Every structure is written in structure tokens, then in C-alpha cells.
Amino acid sequence: xxxxxxxxxxxxxxxxVRITGDTAVIxxxxxxxxxxxxxVFVELPAAGxxxxxxxxxxxxxxxxxxxxxxxxxxxEVVETNKAVADNPALVNTAPYGDGWFYKIKLTxxxxxxxxxxxxxxxxxxxx
Amino acid sequence: xxxxxxxxxxxQKLGARLVDFGGWEMPVxxxxxxxxxxxxxxxxxxxxxxxxxxxxxxxxxxxxxxxxVLTNDxxxxxxxxxxxxxxxxxxxxxxDDLYVxxxxxxxxxxxxxxxxxxxxxxxxxxxxGAFPRKDRLIVNDASENYSAVAVQGPxxxxxxxxxxxxxxxxxxxxxxxxxxxxxEIGVFEFQGANVFASRTGYTSEDGxxxxxRADSIQTLWDELLAAGKPHGCLxxxxxxxxxxxxxxxxxxxxxxxxxxxxxxxxxxxxxxAMDKSEFVGxxxxxxxxxxxxxxxxxxxxxxxxxxxxxxHYDIWSTGEGYSKVGQVVSGTQSPSLNLGIGMGYVTxxxxxxKTELFIDVRGRRFPALAVSRPIYKKS
Numbered sequence: 001x002x003x004x005x006x007x008x009x010x011x012x013x014x015x016x017v018r019i020t021g022d023t024a025v026i027x028x029x030x031x032x033x034x035x036x037x038x039x040v041f042v043e044l045p046a047a048g049x050x051x052x053x054x055x056x057x058x059x060x061x062x063x064x065x066x067x068x069x070x071x072x073x074x075x076e077v078v079e080t081n082k083a084v085a086d087n088p089a090l091v092n093t094a095p096y097g098d099g100w101f102y103k104i105k106l107t108x109x110x111x112x113x114x115x116x117x118x119x120x121x122x123x124x125x126x127x
Numbered sequence: 128x129x130x131x132x133x134x135x136x137x138x139q140k141l142g143a144r145l146v147d148f149g150g151w152e153m154p155v156x157x158x159x160x161x162x163x164x165x166x167x168x169x170x171x172x173x174x175x176x177x178x179x180x181x182x183x184x185x186x187x188x189x190x191x192x193x194x195x196v197l198t199n200d201x202x203x204x205x206x207x208x209x210x211x212x213x214x215x216x217x218x219x220x221x222x223d224d225l226y227v228x229x230x231x232x233x234x235x236x237x238x239x240x241x242x243x244x245x246x247x248x249x250x251x252x253x254x255x256g257a258f259p260r261k262d263r264l265i266v267n268d269a270s271e272n273y274s275a276v277a278v279q280g281p282x283x284x285x286x287x288x289x290x291x292x293x294x295x296x297x298x299x300x301x302x303x304x305x306x307x308x309x310x311e312i313g314v315f316e317f318q319g320a321n322v323f324a325s326r327t328g329y330t331s332e333d334g335x336x337x338x339x340r341a342d343s344i345q346t347l348w349d350e351l352l353a354a355g356k357p358h359g360c361l362x363x364x365x366x367x368x369x370x371x372x373x374x375x376x377x378x379x380x381x382x383x384x385x386x387x388x389x390x391x392x393x394x395x396x397x398x399x400a401m402d403k404s405e406f407v408g409x410x411x412x413x414x415x416x417x418x419x420x421x422x423x424x425x426x427x428x429x430x431x432x433x434x435x436x437x438x439h440y441d442i443w444s445t446g447e448g449y450s451k452v453g454q455v456v457s458g459t460q461s462p463s464l465n466l467g468i469g470m471g472y473v474t475x476x477x478x479x480x481k482t483e484l485f486i487d488v489r490g491r492r493f494p495a496l497a498v499s500r501p502i503y504k505k506s
Contacts, residue, residue, distance in 0.1 A: 038161045040460040041434045043489075059489070061434050063160040063460050064366050086432075 002031035002125060005096055009112060010121035011072035016096065017115060024073050027100040028060065028091065031125045036062045039091040044080040044102055051077060051104065053111045058101055060091065069101065073111040079103040132177035133274040133341035134348055141362050149242035151178040154364040163367035164462040167330055170359030171280030173351050174368055180244035180270040181338060182237040182251065188263035189233050196254050196407050197227060198390060200400035204229040207299030209236075209310050209325060211398055213390050214247060215408030219415060220386040221393070223247050224378060226327060228312045230298055236312070236323065238338070240380045244270050254407065274344035278351055278360075279334030279371075286354040287335060290347060291315050291324055298323070304335065317343050330371040331501070373457050374503035376426050376470060382438060382456045383424060383470060391415055392472070394424045394500065422453070425478035426500045429467030429486065433493040435460040436469040436486045443485040443492055444477055452477055455486065461503060467495075468502045 004010070009017045014032035018025040033039065041061040051057045051071045058069035080102045084090045090099040106112075116124065129152035138145065143154035154175065156163060166172045184193055193201040199212035209228035213221050223243040228236045239247050248268045255266050278287060284305045291304045295313025304324050307313055312325035322339030337347060352362060369379070376394075378384050383393050389412060390399050399412060429436060436458030444452040458469030469486070477484065480499045485492040 037156065037159045041432075043434065059434070061460075063370060063435070063462065064155065066434070066437065 002029065002034060003096070004029070004031075004118050004122045004125075006118045008096070008118065009072070009115040010118065011070065011115055012124065013070045013072075015069060015072045017072050017112070019112065022106050022109070023078065024075070024104045024106055025100050026072060026102055026104060027095055028069060029121070029125075030095045033092050033095045033099070036060060036067065037092070038063050039088045042084050042088045042091060042101070044085060045077045047077050047080055049077045051075065053108075053114070060088075071104065072115055073104060073106055073108075075104040075107040077102050078105050130178070132175055133345055134175045134177060134276075137345065137348055138175065138362075143362070143364060146365070148178065148365055151241060153178060154362070156364040156366045157362045160364070160366035160370060161462040163361050163363040164370050166359060166361040167280045167332055167363060167367065167371055168463055169281070170361075171278065171282045171286075171334075171355050172361050172363035172367065173348065173355065174277040174279070174363050174365075175275075175348070176277050176336065177274040177344065178241035179275055180239040180241060180247065180268070181273045182239060182247065183234065183267045183269055184237065184251075184264070185234040185267075186264040187233055188258070188260035189235055191260065192255065192258050192264050193227065193235055194403060194406065195258065196251065198399040198406060198408070199227075200403055201227060201229070201235070206231055207295075207297075207311050207313060209312055209327065213395065213398060214250065215390070215406075215412070216250075216386055217408060217411065218386075219389040219391075219408040219411035221380075221384040221388055221390060222250050222386060224380060224384055224395075226325075228298070228323075228325060230312070230314075238336075243380055244268065272340065273338050274341045275336060275338040276344055276348055276351065277328055277334065277336045278355070279328045279330045279332045280360070281333055282355075282358040282360065283332075283334050285358050286360070287351070289354045290350040291317060291322070291337070295324075296321070307335075318346055322347070329368060329377055331375040331377075331505075332371075369457075370459050370462055373459050373468060373470070374461050374463055374501065376500040376502060379457065388422075388472075389415060389420070392420045392422050392424065420475055422472045423475040423478040424456075424470055425453075425473050425482075425484070425497050426470050426502050427468070427484055427486075427495040427497050428461075428464070428502060430494040430496055433467050433486075434488045435467045436488070436495070441487040442471045442473055443487060444473075445483060445485070449485070449492070452484075458486075463503050467493075469495075
């Protein structure tokens with residue numbers, strides 16, 4: 001049974017978003033890390049990059065395969081998680097904590113309206 | 128519709144993640160590829176290999192025929208012995224790589240790749256049809272009759288004897304299963320039926336491969352899992368099978384080998400008996416040996432922390448500026464070394480150990496170093 005925290009918003013493609021003011025923290029869900037298993041490499045966008053909602057901007061690699069991560073919201077990347085780049089296993093052990101990917105300064109707060117509630121995401125993953 | 132092995136429901140019960148592997152619905156992993164991989168290196172693991180094909184070749188002309196179609200020297204096998212060998216076309220290209228066992232004077236068992244069963248049977252039958260003593264020879268595809276498991280790892284001898292008791296009745300005779308030597312095969316009674324057990328595998332660890340009827344293998348799977356559990360034995364999927372064989376640089380058909388690649392290019396010259404009087408592909412291979420190969424398999428490790436290399440990534444070199452020099456055929460993150468590792472084809476000069484190479488991952492070049500095989504060397 002996957003963990004779906006109630007204080008986050010979710011994308012259908014299994015990313016989560018935590019909003020603080022006009023800044024969003026982005027990572028991948030517990031369900032996603034469970035499906036990927038054994039994350040061995042994380043490639044993050046450069047700070048300063050402008051990304052659109054739905055744009056592929058990071059890559060997470062397991063032993064078996066490489067998967068694109070799509071930004072759930074658009075804006076400027078203001079910070080990336082060096083810890084997860086150094087220790088990709090954090091994605092498996094703390095997907096909502098130390099395993100976060102990057103922070104973004106929101107361009108359109110309305111991007112958030114297109115995201116799923118915890119209930120809707122739980123339903124999507126069969127929880 | 129994907130084919131399923133006799134162990135399909137066992138995999139479902141164990142919560143395996145199932146994937147399409149050459150038309151078979153097979154477990155890629157149960158818990159985690161890394162965990163399963165390390166279980167095999169440190170303790171034990173059990174794999175469903177029922178998708179593999181089995182051919183029997185029998186009759187007074189069987190030995191001569193096999194020596195005509197296979198590259199290694201079959202006549203050197205005593206009863207109960209087996210070895211790795213290749214099936215080549217006239218151009219010296221590899222039709223398949225396989226294990227051949229001499230079960231008795233005139234009966235041989237060939238264990239072939241699942242994806243190559245049809246191609247191998249067609250090739251062997253056409254070769255048999257053109258063989259001068261074809262009436263003294265029977266080539267039979269027994270793949271549908273057999274299921275199989277591999278049980279691999281340093282702890283396997285601690286429990287396999289609890290499941291396969293008694294002594295072998297043919298192949299190598301009158302020995303307990305743990306007394307089989309590397310590459311030997313014996314026939315053992317298991318619950319009223321016979322199974323083949325050979326001391327072989329695809330991991331380089333000590334271990335066995337066991338071939339039998341579906342119901343025997345279903346029971347044996349459960350018994351091996353139960354007996355192995357206290358020893359740390361885990362069910363292992365094709366994901367770990369692939370990382371284990373890549374660390375050892377064992378070829379996988381369709382990656383390192385195909386009909387346009389010769390055993391010499393793939394670094395498998397050891398398994399080609401050039402001193403045999405004749406075999407299919409020999410003249411092409413002799414010519415290639417004289418003229419030199421144009422491509423060679425290189426094993427490499429990534430330098431430092433990089434994304435894992437994957438099949439089809441381009442290989443670059445720094446010689447005369449940067450240039451594209453080949454392609455990765457197998458690549459993964461090595462669970463034993465915690466490092467990206469792989470194999471690919473390059474010109475022979477670039478395959479020398481310590482040559483600096485670069486692997487292109489999504490448009491960025493990451494440094495790698497050519498290494499001697501195997502990539503993972505046990506301490």
C-alpha cells in the first residue's frame with residue numbers, strides 16, 4: 001500500500017508538488033519509487049532553467065531503465081537537491097522527504113488546478 | 128498472446144513483476160534486482176529458465192553431425208560432460224550459443240536460447256538433411272516437454288541435496304548431486320520422475336540447472352525455495368540474471384551475438400576448435416583470423432558517478448578529436464561494483480584494456496575505461 005500524503009498535490013505521471021507561497025517543491029511519489037525500485041541515478045534540471053508544465057526536465061534511472069520526470073508545474077528552477085544527485089537511493093527511502101528533486105518559482109499558479117488531489121491520485125494508483 | 132511457463136502461477140503468488148521476454152511472460156524481479164543479484168553473489172537465488180529450449184540429437188552419427196555444426200569439439204565430451212559452444216552459419220556468424228551435454232554414447236542434449244528455438248531447429252534440420260549419414264541421426268525439438276530452474280550461489284550446495292536426493296542414474300553415474308563437477312550432468316529421480324541436473328549456470332557462481340517435466344519442476348521450485356530460505360535463497364528474475372551475466376561478460380543472444388557477428392569478434396575464440404578437420408563456418412573463421420577482425424567486443428566500466436550505460440548508446444573515442452566509434456550492446460548498473468558497466472563493439476585497437484572511451488547518454492558524453500573480462504572479478 002503506497003503512502004499518499006494528504007498535504008500534497010499530484011500529477012497523473014506520479015510526481016508530487018508541495019506549495020509554499022509561490023515556490024513548489026517537486027519529487028516522485030512513493031508508488032513511483034516502488035514501481036521503479038533501486039534508483040541508481042537522478043539527473044536534475046539546471047538551476048535557472050525555465051520549464052513548462054508537463055515538460056520532461058529530469059531523469060530517474062533504475063538498474064533496468066531510464067524514466068523521464070515531467071514537471072507538474074511551470075516556472076523557473078530555483079534550487080535542485082544535491083543530496084539526491086549524490087545519493088539516488090534517497091528516492092527509495094524518503095520519496096517525500098530528503099528524496100525531493102527540485103524547487104520551482106511558479107509562473108502560473110493556475111497550473112496547480114490541473115493537478116490531482118491526494119484522494120484522486122490514490123484512486124488512480126488503485127489505493 | 129504471451130507464452131507462460133509451468134511456474135507462472137508460482138511467480139504470481141510471489142508477487143513478481145512480469146514482462147514480455149522474447150514472447151514469454153517472465154518475472155523480471157520479485158523484490159528488487161539489486162537484492163536478488165546480491166543474494167546470488169553472497170548466498171543463493173533460484174531462477175525460472177523454463178523458456179530455454181532443449182534439443183536432443185541422437186544416433187550413431189550424432190557425434191559427427193554435432194562436430195559438423197558446432198564450433199567446439201564435441202568428441203572431447205565423455206558421457207555426462209557438457210560444454211559451451213556456438214552454432215555458426217557458413218559466414219561464421221552466430222546462429223545461437225548453447226550448452227551441449229553428452230548424456231550417453233549416442234545421445235546429446237542441447238540447451239538453447241528461447242528466442243532462437245525456431246531458428247535453431249530450422250538450421251539444424253536443414254543441416255541434418257544435407258548430412259551424408261542423415262539416416263543415422265535424429266534431431267528432436269523437446270522444448271515443449273521440459274521446464275527448468277537454475278539455482279545459483281555459494282550456499283546452494285548447503286541445501287540442494289535436501290531436494291534432489293539419491294544418486295545419479297545416467298550421464299555421470301552413481302554420484303550425489305553435489306558431487307557433480309563443473310559442466311557435468313546427471314539424471315536423478317525426483318518424486319517418481321527423472322530430472323537432469325547439471326553443474327552449470329549463467330552467473331559464474333557455483334550452482335546447478337535442473338531440467339524436467341512441468342510437474343517435477345513445479346514441485347522442485349517450491350522445495351528449493353523452502354529448503355534455501357534459511358540460507359538466504361531468494362527467487363530471482365530476469366533483471367538479476369542480466370546484471371549477473373553482464374558483470375561476467377557472458378554474451379546474450381541478440382546483444383553480443385547475432386548472425387552477422389562471429390565468435391572471434393565476440394571474444395569467444397576459446398570455444399571454436401580450429402583444429403577440427405571441418406565445421407560449418409570454419410573457412411570463414413580461418414580467413415577472418417588471417418585477415419584480422421574489423422570489430423571487437425569491448426568490456427568497460429564507467430568512470431565515477433554517471434548514468435548507467437544502456438544498449439544502443441553510442442561509444443565515442445578521443446582519438447583524433449572526438450568521434451563515434453561504436454555502440455553499446457549490453458549495459459547496466461553493476462550491483463556488485465555499484466558502477467555503470469557494459470559491453471559494446473569497437474575497432475580492435477580500442478578494445479584494449481585501459482583505453483579511454485566515452486559513452487553518450489542523452490547527448491552528454493561520460494568517461495569510461497575499457498577493462499579486461501570479466502568486469503567483476505571475485506576477490
